[in-house]
Amino acid sequence: MSAPRLDVDCLTVRFGGLAAVDDVSFSVAPGTVHGLIGPNGAGKTTTFNLICGLIAPTGGAIRLDGRRIDALPSWGRAQLGLARTFQNIRMFNDMSVLETLMTGMHANLAESLLASLLRLPSFRHAERAAIDKAWALIDFVGLTEAAHRRSGDLPYGDQRRLEIARALAGEPRLLLLDEPAAGMNPSETQALEALLETLKGRGVSMLLVEHDMRFVMRLCDQITVLNFGRKISEGSPREVRADPLVVEAYLGAKVARSLEAPP
């Protein structure tokens, strides 16, 4: 097996005395889609934010292609090739679709301040190349008609595609998807699944946090299951589905919810 793309090693974070993520380890192999699932409050989002750099861990290590990244701020991690989407889509509303994608290329676009000020040939070439690349991405995610529209005006499903394209624009080593199917109708979900399948076919490594279980099971190569901040199971979708601990965790959560709910 090749060296992992992302390696999460004994990751722990405590808020007050409470361990929200407790000694969690897993790794994502290059070119695979890895799912992170668990009932509500299992620590998925916290783990996700730890990997992105929005929360500082109390202990443990995170490596991207063997390099420690856990001390870096979020932008430092992005510069090394960690891209993400947000659960509640975050658009740059006033930018056109094309500009949004060019912004996504920020980390690997070689334009110095001086070259931009003097409009040197190097700057013009970089811009032209960025625009060409943006068009290729626009075609790829199927937003060709909307290329010059204000991104804040796009329908929800298109905004999600644009957000994924924006993350891809930086040619990331790993794409982190935070509940991409949340708030989508069935046909939007289907289109999203097709898009992610294509990405997978192109060899993009992904870490996926998602609620929609069928979606996860169809798309992922490996799945890590969390409950109460700990890893309780790991394996292929088939293995995880058969694991009694997982069934119990989800069932337990369901029973608990049904007990809480008023009659």
Place this chain on the structure above:
Amino acid sequence: MFAQQLVNGLVVGSTYALFALGFTLMFGVLGVINLTYGFYLSVGAFLALFATQHGVSIWLALPLAALASGCVAVLIDGLLLTPLRRAKAPELASLMVTLGATLLLYSLANAALSTDIRRFPPGVIDANALEIAGIRITMTQCLIIAAAGIIVSVLLWVMNGARIGLGLRALAERPDAAALMGVNAGALVRLVSLASGTLAGASGVLIGLNYNAIQPYMGEVMMLKGFAVIILGGLGDIRGALVAGLVVGMLETLTAGYVASSWKDAVGFVLLVLTLWIRPSGLFGRLAVKRA
């Protein structure tokens, strides 16, 4: 001499603490830096002045003027900030609106009242002074310390104990969740505005009494000092604002006494810059919750 300076410093400090308390309360619960806050201080001072000029006793004028300033605060908040809250505008938008409003309000007040310094009618407060171990304490100073002490105690009691305090803290931590839990956010916003405006108004009356000098821009001067105090205390930190207010008041008085009175106004800002460099979370180290 030193003890006398300390007493004077305590008096100045308690007016600062009172003023900063309302300011930090507004930020802590409502999540906005409301720059019109200083204006309510001027409002309080002028209302008390007019009332006493018409023969109202200062004991009545103080609470009435303070409450009236609170009502003005509710009105201005409703006009300026409620629309922004509804539109979910960014934090800095509300700062800018209140900045513009400050300029507007002071200019209008200035045009209506002129910048002449006015004084309370003689005999508003008994001119006698107590002398304890060589330290002179005027009746005005007694009134200031007593009033500040009472107002602060009441506020702390409400915040820590009563149901309202619970709602307020919920609103401060998670405005969206507070609404779900049945906290009437609109009513609480008005309540907090009223409370802060009242605190500003009360401190305005007391500051006016302390220096016996009232003019429209007195609120702006205090506002600038208020920044220093609430950052030193930690934005949104009530206990911090109280302590920081006393500290700044004391240090200013000592600076005026032992260095030069012209440098006293720099004290707060030097502290402000030092705080930001050394301990941006303020005296007690509780950094204001950053709203997403």
Place this chain on the structure above:
Amino acid sequence: MPEFLDDFLFTYQTLIYALGVNGLLALSMYVVLALGQLSLGQAAFMGLGAYVSALLTVKLGLPFPLVLLAAMLAPALAALCVGAPTLRLSGVYLALATIGLGEVQRIFFINSELTGGALGLSGIPTKGGLISIYGSLALALIAFAFVARSKIGRAMEAMREDELAAGALGVDLPAYKLGALVVSAMLAGLAGALNAHVSSFISPNDYGFDAAVTILSFALLGGIGSPFGPVLGAFILTLLPEVLRPLADYKTVVNGSIIVLAVIFMPRGLLAWRMGRAGAATGRPK
């Protein structure tokens, strides 16, 4: 120069200078607002530039270009001191800290022998003028327009729209914020120096809180979708009291109302046009 133009320039000299200087100040505000930050230290930076330049000219007789350079570096240093600790915190801290800077500086100018105390400095020799003021304004405008249509301009707009998302794309947030604040301080310092050398007299209260708010109103009236908006805003607000004489007494009322109305009703400003962010034609590749 034709005679009528000469007369015109002579009659309206002060106003013409003021327009250019205020345009520069509006641009200095724009750089910070463009990435979603608020500095209320523009007047302080301007004052620092004015005092440093005036002192260097009057006391040391340094050549004008060198004086201008110093007038840009001094505020830049002040911006670093205030910006470095605050920019990692929420935006409110920068706003409050820059107000603090302005006040400390004003108190210093009032109390210091060197700066002539509350009376200020007078007898500053006239240097520069039309060409240096409008040359600087034009250069700054072009530079900002070019930067706006580049990777940096896109990153700035991204930060203004959504800081978290910008960070997730690899935009080094503290570096951008600090860079913008420093550039803004340099520009304000330059404006202060140019202004000091055409008005021959400066005093501490010219650079107080009201001045800071006025500079903000330039940018908010014009709108920050492009660097041209703030300059337009500055021109309008500078001309308005001249055209409508009765308004001159209520300048602060007008400026204050403009900020309030602009933020609530016209968040994009008068010149709502937003400049494109790509540095080349965005057509489809052939």
